[in-house]
Amino acid sequence: KNEVEQSPQNLTAQEGEFITINCSYSVGISALHWLQQHPGGGIVSLFMLSSGKKKHGRLIATINIQEKHSSLHITASHPRDSAVYICAAPLWGAQKLVFGQGTRLTINP
Amino acid sequence: SQTIHQWPATLVQPVGSPLSLECTVEGTSNPNLYWYRQAAGRGLQLLFYSVGIGQISSEVPQNLSASRPQDRQFILSSKKLLLSDSGFYLCAWDRAAEAFFGQGTRLTVV
Numbered sequence: 528k529n530e531v532e533q534s535p536q537n538l539t540a541q542e543g544e545f546i547t548i549n550c551s552y553s554v555g556i557s558a559l560h561w562l563q564q565h566p567g568g569g570i571v572s573l574f575m576l577s578s579g580k581k582k583h584g585r586l587i588a589t590i591n592i593q594e595k596h597s598s599l600h601i602t603a604s605h606p607r608d609s610a611v612y613i614c615a616a617p618l619w620g621a622q623k624l625v626f627g628q629g630t631r632l633t634i635n636p
Numbered sequence: 637s638q639t640i641h642q643w644p645a646t647l648v649q650p651v652g653s654p655l656s657l658e659c660t661v662e663g664t665s666n667p668n669l670y671w672y673r674q675a676a677g678r679g680l681q682l683l684f685y686s687v688g689i690g691q692i693s694s695e696v697p698q699n700l701s702a703s704r705p706q707d708r709q710f711i712l713s714s715k716k717l718l719l720s721d722s723g724f725y726l727c728a729w730d731r732a733a734e735a736f737f738g739q740g741t742r743l744t745v746v
Contacts, residue, residue, distance in 0.1 A: 557733035570726060570737045615728075624668070624670050624682075626672070
């Protein structure tokens, strides 16, 4: 079992819908990162979180340290949001940066 | 400021040719460095990590090798590429809570 698990693996929605992608982790982490990868593209860092909530435009990331869970929300989704979203975390006390499997998001017009 | 440079962004190489992908880090010292690979439609798989100069750990047996000749330089190499080496390669570093990710290199072996 991966230390970092994402859900869902695939998500298809209509333009304008509110999107939630989840990331759960089973070990101690230093922080949690959300990344975006467009089809055929590189990796873009969206957020780094160690507590609470961060917002950037239509993207909101939250983390609950006690529940070992983070969510990435997209408000008023748009087809250009279609991408793979990945959560990643450096593990406490270990030389290991672990990635979730990614969530493939497709927003249809 | 802290950053990471990975190049090239895309690469097409013939089977049997050598490979060298370079990753350099700025704005930190003694980071942990990582190379990951993502096959088509799959998640990121850890290939190598390094906790210091000359210290390389391999997670999976493969046709690739890694080296860290300087504190902030991490190189992924192959002497002879295979078709199965095609994929997306990502360099990353972390130190404490911070992590930075390269843009990635999309390698196509033909």
